[in-house]
Amino acid sequence: MNPNSKINGPTEVFSPNDDAELSAFLADSYARGIPLRIAGGGTRLDLGALNAQQTLTSRALTGIVTYEPGALTLIARAGTPLEEVEQTLAEEGQALAFEPMDHRGLLGSSGVPTIGGVVAANVSGPRRLQAGACRDHLLGVRFVDGSGRKIKNGGRVMKNVTGLDLSKLMCGSFGTLGVLTEVALKTLPRAERQLTLVFSKVSLQEACTIFASALATPYEVSGAVYHQESAWLRVEGFAQQAAYRADRLKALFRENQIDVIADEESRALWRDFKNVEVFAQSSEPLWRILIKPSEAPALARSLQLLGGDVFIDWGGGLVWYCGSAQSAEVRSAASAGRAVLIRQGARPASDRFPEDAGAISRLSAALRKTFDPAGILNPKLMGD
Amino acid sequence: MQTTFTDAQLLDPDTRRSNEILRSCVHCGFCTATCPTYQILGDELDSPRGRIYLIKDMLENNKVPDKATVKHIDRCLSCLSCMTTCPSGVHYMHLIDHARQYIEQNYKRRWDERALRWLLSRILPYPGRFRLALKGAALARPFRKLIPDARLRAMLEMAPRKIPDISKNDLPQSFAAEGPRAKRVALLTGCAQRTLNTDINDATIRLLKRHGCEVVIPQGIGCCGALTHHMGKSRESHSAAAANIRALVAELDGRGLDAIVINTSGCGTTVKDYGHMFRNDPLASDAARVASLAKDISEVMEEIGLKDASHADPLRVAYHAACSLQHGQQIRSAPKELLKAAGFQVLEPRDSHICCGSAGTYNLMQPEISSQLKEHKVSKLEAVQPHIISAGNIGCMMQIGSGTDIPVVHTVELLDWATGGPKPPALAATL
Amino acid sequence: MSTIAMPKPDARILAEAPQIIAALRDALPAGTVISDPEETRAYECDALTAYRCPPIAVVLPRTTEEVATAMRICQRFSVPVVPRGAGTSLAGGALPTADSVVIATIRLREILEIDTTNRFIRVQTGVTNLSVSAELEAEGFFYAPDPSSQLACTIAGNIAMNSGGAHCLKYGVTTNNLMGVRCVLTDGEIVEVGGPFMDSGGLDILGLLCGSEGQLAIVTEATLRIVPKPEDARPMLIGFDSAETAGECVARIIRSGLIPVAIEYMDDVCLRAIEAFAKTDYPKCAAVLIVEVEGSQGEIAHQIERIREIADELSPVEFRSSRNKDESLAIWKGRKSAFGAMGRLGDYLCLDGTVPVSKLPYTLKRIGELSKHYGLEVANVFHAGDGNMHPLILFNANAPGELERAEAYGADILRLCVDVGGCLTGEHGVGIEKRDLMSKQYSAEDMAIQMDIKDVFDPDWLLNPAKVFPLDVSQPYRDRASRS
Known part of the structure; x- marks a missing residue:
């Protein structure tokens, strides 16, 4: 880890070394009402004009606390670099099945992605389709809330329904409810082999039909993406299994021209998909839009009319839109789904997250107030 | 479950048995899922678990049954689906039977209901009276709209327009086996069945004879007691059952019997329980002997094996599993396997574990719930698009038959036909 | 009482x-x-x-x-x-x-929408768990969470308790298969949360509602993720002469990179009860595992072979893999009748603590020691793959004082689960039963924030009273609510 990592925005950075320091700092900030920018490695949030005087990061809270491959569990301090986690798991032939992306390419950020940041942003890659999101692999958390209370929730076991599930709530709350200090995650075996079926010259409509058929098979398709007339399906497993699955899918889509890419080449391909490399070179606003897969083609058409390009993941369930359209236009086009602005481009927007319907908005605001009564944690990031 | 019976209460053998049953129930609620009345009414009180609770409360506290308890117990079909489902082996049948008897003895029903129950108990088990009553019903039918009581209306609706002539086959006698005799069996000719449909016994006798059985209709055989048993009228049911036990034991001790064949599964469930009914009676050992020899016709035929089943068309037959067969006697595959062996294409409707709503006199006493169950059952049966519906219980046949144009026949009629017997009369018109 | x-x-x-x-x-x-x-x-x-x-x-x-x-x-x-x-x-x-x-919610029984293209089903929450899968049968899909009570339990209850089941090692529990709900708040407002998309983008209120034990809202409709049915599944039965070796086998299987759909564990007390009730031909030994794998015939054969190799290293008393449907049914028969069989032995309390898989052998040993201490027999039958234990404490409810003794024993077992790094409840929920043990797992602050959340949804503290939070801990909240 690099304590000098550059973080965009305010320069005053505080990186507590333990929970007690963090708790004291937050209790003090709460008492004095000092708005804080909350960050892990600072790679994921394109915060722009966030009204915060100081940055509080968890990046000094590092280290893997426990890793039990036989129990498929890993506990790590929030600031532990993602790379360290992934490396440790790889040595045991395991991985984080939800395939967290690295935002640095897209956002031009230069910090070190941390496991806490992954959890805070509920970052999930293409395999989310089959294996679930980050929140589905989160077993427990420790965090300090906006008034300095040290809280734990969940635990380290896969089945745990003791009390309310705050882990889910923390996951994807982007630091607005508290600062994570420790996370427990479910790990899974890394597949022995992976094969990618490449479909060329298909429309998005055709691709979505292919995705729906493929995802209705028992072959555990673990990736389904589309970009500019090509569609990719990924299957994994032990060697014979991956081959069998690929063969069955090829038979199912025998009308189509299909190429197969294997192992390292395939892994590299999906690394790029995961990180949405296609839009890394651009600096235009980038939107992440969650939608019912069958509605992806219509959404893509209306977005393209606004100018720009789309990249489709999760078999249609996730539409990445890179283009200069106004926020209001994008939100109107994506009204059937949920649009989150990931990269602001030249024109900072205040509404990164979709506006919720009445009760949800009211409940979310009340929950934020409960966790952060002084409104000092990434203020107004997710709404009032 | 914990129970609070006193030692004094437990001196009563029925209460002792109920205590055993209640103690084995863990209140898990699995039974609710397969209970037909719970499916329709969505109230715990109309589920086995709710009824068990009501019964427990009533028996533990020696209560005079209240209206609500009676209502919910009355709504039970005694289909015993819950017994198939129960993971803990709770003997719901003995418990509900005890409760019904307790209610009959300790609860005063309204006059019209008492009259109705009395009437049914005095008519249905007696073929002569029943025949007369049906003729009367034919005369009354045109005026049915004027009858205020839904149950009486239901009875008139249910009464068949045509009733067959008395069958000589149902009189006490013996039919010799065709070819060498393999078994000597007694046939229970039933009570209501003899009036409503004589084809079933005729087909059964032919089928058994063809398969090497000497078939005896014992002197003195009559109603098995099930109809009154389910009304809690234990005096009537016990006397009917006792008469049967004596008649059958006479045959057993005389020329001997290999089996007591029953082709009305509702009766079969009761006859098989004679051992329990008479456990504290001088007839106990005789009752147990009879019970152990009692077999559904499909059990007997499964044992013998169907021979030369080449006469049938490979028609689509939807098999309706009578609750008394599938739950009461736990006979599920035999009828279907026999029909398949006979060359029919056997179709199973969805939700086959759910009762058709016939349930003895239930369709007469609870017409609303019963007709909902009938509708549901008929729609599932029709959904598999059969040529024929086959069932092993006259009650189900009448119930389903009143809701569909697809012919409904007894399984034995099809087996008889397929092995050389005549085409079932019910099929003559349509197929 | x-x-x-x-x-x-x-x-x-x-x-x-x-x-x-x-x-x-x-x-x-x-x-x-x-x-x-x-x-x-x-x-x-x-x-x-x-x-x-x-x-x-x-x-x-x-x-x-x-x-x-x-x-x-x-x-x-x-x-x-x-x-x-x-x-x-x-x-x-x-x-x-x-x-x-x-x-x-039991009369809310409509199936509202089946969408296999987008892989979800929308139902009213009074439908039973199993009937959801039954609706999907013809489409080649199923709903994955499968609590043992799946025949009777409703989706509403599954959501309230975040129910799991035997197959959640591979497919996850309710919260992992829930996409959206329609629910009623205490003021009667009807709210839609989530929907047929894979993330909401905002705060995960859906995740908070799931498993909230009826403390926050009443869920009346649910959008559930559906999964394609596997081509086939087959169990194997492995017998060991010690609980410890069986536990070791579980850890080694998981570590090997295989994810069986289910790993079930039964101990000798349970095996004896099953034997008397269900007439199985299980081996007579200290512990039996049933491991089920799924996939195509080739995939199944491969996995069985790898598990056989792992088991062989631990010298099992018996290893038997199913070759056909009948053999599969025979292997599962005893396990499926386990609870019924235990019911025949007497009354029981069914516990639900979870421990890290590596702590299974130690925990089992301690449970055995405590059994002697309390003079009450215990049977262990549980989902071993995820460490979710279901010790069944046998007692006689009609004998004065035995329930209290069984409860004390149960509480000790649950404390043990927490001490070894696990939790009080894996899938049954806290309810009333484990309410007073919450302080064992959570600090005052951990519980305070949960109660703060209840305040947000249910400021009058009307929903599911006296559950989840120990009464003394919730007293100030309830007092405040009743004053306002």
């Missing part, structure tokens, strides 16, 4: 009961409200019969709007509301209080 304390019924509510019942009757269709004491009695408990208390009334609505109407009336009278599904909770999750109204 037993040792769990309940708050004193509110005399004001008891006095107003006739008005409350009248208001409910006036606002709802006939046959919706039950208030005859003879009839409310059947709702006095769920599948945990040690605690019982009939409510003022039971409401059986048929629509979300009727649920909302009932909620509004209850809020108007400040009457506690106990949400109920099928009443199969083993933790007393649906136990009423004397001053409460039960609102059951």
Whole structure:
């Protein structure tokens, strides 16, 4: 880890070394009402004009606390670099099945992605389709809330329904409810082999039909993406299994021209998909839009009319839109789904997250107030 | 479950048995899922678990049954689906039977209901009276709209327009086996069945004879007691059952019997329980002997094996599993396997574990719930698009038959036909 | 009865009961409200019969709007509301209080939408777990969470308790298969949370609702993720002469990179009960594992072979893999009848603690020692792959004092689970049963924030009273609520 990592925005950075320091700092900030920018490695949030005087990061809270491959569990301090986690798991032939992306390419950020940041942003890659999101692999958390209370929730076991599930709530709350200090995650075996079926010259409509058929098979398709007339399906497993699955899918889509890419080449391909490399070179606003897969083609058409390009993941369930359209236009086009602005481009927007319907908005605001009564944690990031 | 019976209460053998049953129930609620009345009414009180609770409360506290308890117990079909489902082996049948008897003895029903129950108990088990009553019903039918009581209306609706002539086959006698005799069996000719449909016994006798059985209709055989048993009228049911036990034991001790064949599964469930009914009676050992020899016709035929089943068309037959067969006697595959062996294409409707709503006199006493169950059952049966519906219980046949144009026949009629017997009369018109 | 304390019924509510019942009757269709004491009695408990208390009334609505109407009336009278599904909770999750109204979702039984293109089903939450999969059968899909009570339990209860099941090692629990809900808040407002998309983008309120044990809202409709059925599945049975070796085998299988769909564990007490009840041909040994794998024939064969290699290193007493449907049924038969078989031995308390898989052998050993200490027999049958234990403490409910002894033993086992790094409940929920043990797992602050959240959703503290939070811990919150 690099304590000098550059973080965009305010320069005053505080990186507590333990929970007690963090708790004291937050209790003090709460008492004095000092708005804080909350960050892990600072790679994921394109915060722009966030009204915060100081940055509080968890990046000094590092280290893997426990890793039990036989129990498929890993506990790590929030600031532990993602790379360290992934490396440790790889040595045991395991991985984080939800395939967290690295935002640095897209956002031009230069910090070190941390496991806490992954959890805070509920970052999930293409395999989310089959294996679930980050929140589905989160077993427990420790965090300090906006008034300095040290809280734990969940635990380290896969089945745990003791009390309310705050882990889910923390996951994807982007630091607005508290600062994570420790996370427990479910790990899974890394597949022995992976094969990618490449479909060329298909429309998005055709691709979505292919995705729906493929995802209705028992072959555990673990990736389904589309970009500019090509569609990719990924299957994994032990060697014979991956081959069998690929063969069955090829038979199912025998009308189509299909190429197969294997192992390292395939892994590299999906690394790029995961990180949405296609839009890394651009600096235009980038939107992440969650939608019912069958509605992806219509959404893509209306977005393209606004100018720009789309990249489709999760078999249609996730539409990445890179283009200069106004926020209001994008939100109107994506009204059937949920649009989150990931990269602001030249024109900072205040509404990164979709506006919720009445009760949800009211409940979310009340929950934020409960966790952060002084409104000092990434203020107004997710709404009032 | 914990129970609070006193030692004094437990001196009563029925209460002792109920205590055993209640103690084995863990209140898990699995039974609710397969209970037909719970499916329709969505109230715990109309589920086995709710009824068990009501019964427990009533028996533990020696209560005079209240209206609500009676209502919910009355709504039970005694289909015993819950017994198939129960993971803990709770003997719901003995418990509900005890409760019904307790209610009959300790609860005063309204006059019209008492009259109705009395009437049914005095008519249905007696073929002569029943025949007369049906003729009367034919005369009354045109005026049915004027009858205020839904149950009486239901009875008139249910009464068949045509009733067959008395069958000589149902009189006490013996039919010799065709070819060498393999078994000597007694046939229970039933009570209501003899009036409503004589084809079933005729087909059964032919089928058994063809398969090497000497078939005896014992002197003195009559109603098995099930109809009154389910009304809690234990005096009537016990006397009917006792008469049967004596008649059958006479045959057993005389020329001997290999089996007591029953082709009305509702009766079969009761006859098989004679051992329990008479456990504290001088007839106990005789009752147990009879019970152990009692077999559904499909059990007997499964044992013998169907021979030369080449006469049938490979028609689509939807098999309706009578609750008394599938739950009461736990006979599920035999009828279907026999029909398949006979060359029919056997179709199973969805939700086959759910009762058709016939349930003895239930369709007469609870017409609303019963007709909902009938509708549901008929729609599932029709959904598999059969040529024929086959069932092993006259009650189900009448119930389903009143809701569909697809012919409904007894399984034995099809087996008889397929092995050389005549085409079932019910099929003559349509197929 | 037993040792769990309940708050004193509110005399004001008891006095107003006739008005409350009248208001409910006036606002709802006939046959919706039950208030005859003879009839409310059947709702006095769920599948945990040690605690019982009939409510003022039971409401059986048929629509979300009727649920909302009932909620509004209850809020108007400040009457506690106990949400109920099928009443199969083993933790007393649906136990009423004397001053409460039960609102059951059991009549909400519509299947609203099946969408195989987008892989979801939308249902009213009174449908049973198994009937959801039955609806999907023809489409080649199923709904993955499969609690043992799946035949009877409702989706409403599954969501409230975040139910798991035997197959969650591979498919996850309810929260991993829930995409959206329609629910009713305490003021009667009807709210949609989530929907047929894979993330909401905002705060994960859906994740918070799932497993909240009826503390926050009543869920009346749910959008559930559906998964394609595997081509085939086959179990194998592995017998060991020690619990420890069986536990080791579980850890090695998981570590090997295989994810069996289920790993079930049964100990000797359980095996003996099963043998007497279900007439299986299980080996007579200290522990039996049933491991099920799924996939194509080739995939299954491959996995069985790898598991055989792993097991062989540990010298099993027996290794048997199924070759066909009948053999599969024979292997599962005993496991499926385990609870029924145990019921025949007497009354039991079914616990639900989870421990890290590596701590299984130690925990089993300690449970055995405690069994001697308390003089009560215990049987262990559970989902070993995820460490979710179900020790069944056998006792005689009709013998004075035995329930209390069984409860004390159970509490010790659950404390043990927490001490080795696990938790009080893996899938049954805290309910009433484990309420007073919450302080063992959570600090005052951990619980305070959870109660703060309850304040947000249920400021009057009307929903599912006296559950989840120890009474002394929740006292200030409840006092504040009743004052306001």
